[in-house]
Amino acid sequence: MLTVHGLGGGYGDLAVLQDIDLEVGAGSLQVVLGRNGAGKTSLLSAVAGLLPTVRSGTISIDGRDITGLPAHRRAAAGVGLVQEGKRVFRSRTVEENLLLGTYSSAGWSMRSPARKKALAAAYDRFPVLEEKRSDRAGGLSGGQQQMLAIAQALAAEPSVLLLDEPSAGLAPAVRTEVFRTVRQLRDEGLAVVVVEQLVDVALDVADRVAVLDSGRIVSSGPPEDYRDGELLQEIYLGSG
Numbered sequence: 001m002l003t004v005h006g007l008g009g010g011y012g013d014l015a016v017l018q019d020i021d022l023e024v025g026a027g028s029l030q031v032v033l034g035r036n037g038a039g040k041t042s043l044l045s046a047v048a049g050l051l052p053t054v055r056s057g058t059i060s061i062d063g064r065d066i067t068g069l070p071a072h073r074r075a076a077a078g079v080g081l082v083q084e085g086k087r088v089f090r091s092r093t094v095e096e097n098l099l100l101g102t103y104s105s106a107g108w109s110m111r112s113p114a115r116k117k118a119l120a121a122a123y124d125r126f127p128v129l130e131e132k133r134s135d136r137a138g139g140l141s142g143g144q145q146q147m148l149a150i151a152q153a154l155a156a157e158p159s160v161l162l163l164d165e166p167s168a169g170l171a172p173a174v175r176t177e178v179f180r181t182v183r184q185l186r187d188e189g190l191a192v193v194v195v196e197q198l199v200d201v202a203l204d205v206a207d208r209v210a211v212l213d214s215g216r217i218v219s220s221g222p223p224e225d226y227r228d229g230e231l232l233q234e235i236y237l238g239s240g
């Protein structure tokens, strides 16, 4: 489980996140909502060890404090990040992209059993990636690239998975497929944090919702609290 306590930080002198508390249990799906520039991506970056400046607070996984660890050691400790915009290496093959995901968990030997196992698990979960294992990732459809990005993150066997707008720019049917996968991962016991712009989609998949505004969590609760739209309207329009 992921625990964030009193987290503050940003980019050099620019303070973005302030006093963030967040608890995401194993097998739970936390959605983070908020306007453009609210700090959603910065929050995921902070957990993954990619925010340039962390001024205060702690981040821990299953009680282990990872606040001071660099990104690659957080990955080894169980933090997986799927960044915005289907970040895959487009000129590399599908399989090369997947192999890149395995370094923190399987070491550097190309023939390690752990690496083989990770590949097999990825192909088992996403059969289309096996069909296209030798194709350049740039030739995949948008949805397939997002699946590849998720599969790459999973190859490191994270216990906490962070996804930044995983369905952005995808057609509704593909979006549904992405979220089916995300739910499945939650059901398999991962602690999942998803940033999502589409409120309806977010409320549909969330176990818990947190709303960020100006780098603070201004509201949190179960999705039911937000369904009638009033609360969100208040938050989104109120303080702007």
Ligand SMILES: Nc1ncnc2c1ncn2[C@@H]1O[C@H](COP(=O)(O)OP(=O)(O)OP(=O)(O)O)[C@@H](O)[C@H]1O
Pocket: 011, 014, 016, 034, 035, 036, 037, 038, 039, 040, 041, 042, 043
């Ligand atoms: N690399 C950076 N250097 C300096 N400031 C940044 C950087 N990235 C983001 N910011 C600033 O931090 C604040 C939060 O940005 P962030 O990207 O976390 O918001 P977001 O909620 O993810 O927005 P969006 O919905 O547009 O993705 C914004 O004011 C933004 O301008």
Ligand SMILES: [Mg+2]
Pocket: 040, 041, 042, 084, 164
């Ligand atoms: Mg963002």
